Amino acid sequence: MSVNDKLLKTRFLVDSGTPHIKVDHSVCAECRDEPCLVICPVECYKKEQQKVTFSWENCVECGSCRVVCSKGAVSWDYPRGGFGVCFRFG
Ligand code: SF4
Numbered sequence: 001m002s003v004n005d006k007l008l009k010t011r012f013l014v015d016s017g018t019p020h021i022k023v024d025h026s027v028c029a030e031c032r033d034e035p036c037l038v039i040c041p042v043e044c045y046k047k048e049q050q051k052v053t054f055s056w057e058n059c060v061e062c063g064s065c066r067v068v069c070s071k072g073a074v075s076w077d078y079p080r081g082g083f084g085v086c087f088r089f090g
């Protein structure tokens with residue numbers, strides 16, 4: 001089973017308006033290597049009009065972006081209880 005197939009078996013309960021990850025885009029503006037763009041398995045990070053954008057709703061809580069961002073732009077936490085991703089659903 002491919003990674004994408006496995007990811008399709010996840011389910012999300014989004015805690016609307018309460019992002020569990022926050023990104024300081026002023027730091028991103030100075031970032032040259034942008035590893036978050038390739039490490040996130042669900043493409044929460046994208047580059048649009050020469051800027052790195054972030055959307056947290058599909059996050060599978062792997063923590064990779066926090067590890068690879070050496071500049072401290074990522075403030076990462078788990079979602080509140082009952083929210084977030086459910087693995088192996090369906
Ligand atoms: S690695 Fe960190 S600083 Fe660089 S673009 Fe990604 S989140 Fe921003």
Ligand code: SF4
Nearest residue numbers: 040059060062063065
């Ligand atoms: S924690 Fe993982 S899935 Fe969530 S935004 Fe970071 S890299 Fe992507």
